[in-house]
Amino acid sequence: MQLFEEKNVMSTFSHGSPETLKFLRKRRSHPSVTMSEPGPNEDELTDMLTIAARVPDHGKLTPWRFIVYRPEQARVIGDRLAEICERRNGPLDDEQRQKESTRFMRAPVVVGVVSTAAAHPKIPVWEQQLSAGAVCMNLVTAASAAGFVSQWLTEWYSFDQEAASFLGVAGSEKFSGFIHIGTPSQPPVERPRPDLSDLVREWRNTD
Numbered sequence: 532m533q534l535f536e537e538k539n540v541m542s543t544f545s546h547g548s549p550e551t552l553k554f555l556r557k558r559r560s561h562p563s564v565t566m567s568e569p570g571p572n573e574d575e576l577t578d579m580l581t582i583a584a585r586v587p588d589h590g591k592l593t594p595w596r597f598i599v600y601r602p603e604q605a606r607v608i609g610d611r612l613a614e615i616c617e618r619r620n621g622p623l624d625d626e627q628r629q630k631e632s633t634r635f636m637r638a639p640v641v642v643g644v645v646s647t648a649a650a651h652p653k654i655p656v657w658e659q660q661l662s663a664g665a666v667c668m669n670l671v672t673a674a675s676a677a678g679f680v681s682q683w684l685t686e687w688y689s690f691d692q693e694a695a696s697f698l699g700v701a702g703s704e705k706f707s708g709f710i711h712i713g714t715p716s717q718p719p720v721e722r723p724r725p726d727l728s729d730l731v732r733e734w735r736n737t738d
Contacts (some may be wrong), residue, residue: 534621559719560681562682565715565717566715567716569713590651594659595663600709608634609633613628634639634688637711638712639721643698643699644666644707644708648705666707677715682710689709
């Protein structure tokens, strides 16, 4: 009887969910510069982060964490990024300064996904980093499924030690990305997608 019930469950799963597949076929990023209020409330954001954390994680290491950036912090962040950028690259013109100072003002909520990958006797660092990337993708998908739009960005400050430290990483941690979440102010524009015929090959034993 147990085997019969399990087969029925598997049969149900094998049919899948047409609506979910339709959603995944159409999901796309939305430029943060075109986002507006409202962003997710606390319950919605908690749900998104809970979903984001449901990823493959070899060894159950949880090699990632989240940092949430609120709108009221955006000006302070932007001023510091502009100052660091100017020290790195020389004087900024008005357009460049505006770009740097408003990076965290474009979306109602920004979530930094931090990779905490570290040497482990059994789990390669690369696998841990892939898990953090999966968190970013899950969060992007969860935001879209919740009726918001999102964009996964890194930008120069992810890789600049001083800027990344200011934004919250410590030690050997790295930003896997910043997920900007908000409401669309315009329809997204579809972009060309890869041709699978260029990407998929069947393995053949050539020995």
